[in-house]
Amino acid sequence: MQNPPSRPKGDRTREAKEIEVASLIGSEREVVLLHRGERYRLRVTANGKLILTK
Numbered sequence: 001m002q003n004p005p006s007r008p009k010g011d012r013t014r015e016a017k018e019i020e021v022a023s024l025i026g027s028e029r030e031v032v033l034l035h036r037g038e039r040y041r042l043r044v045t046a047n048g049k050l051i052l053t054k
Contacts, residue, residue, distance in 0.1 A: 021050065 021044070025031045030043040033052075043051045 021042075024033075024042070025044060030041055033040045033042055038054065041051075041053050043053070045051060
């Protein structure tokens with residue numbers, strides 16, 4: 001049995017949890033996220049892109 005291909009240390013791409021943006025934002029265009037006491041705004045632009053600002 002072969003070992004899976006190695007990934008660079010710290011690469012957690014496969015382990016990352018996937019969350020649909022719509023489940024966070026709902027029908028709104030933005031949401032405020034709290035991280036370590038800091039507030040971040042996640043916005044959906046008119047073109048459907050995401051912008052995260054502090």
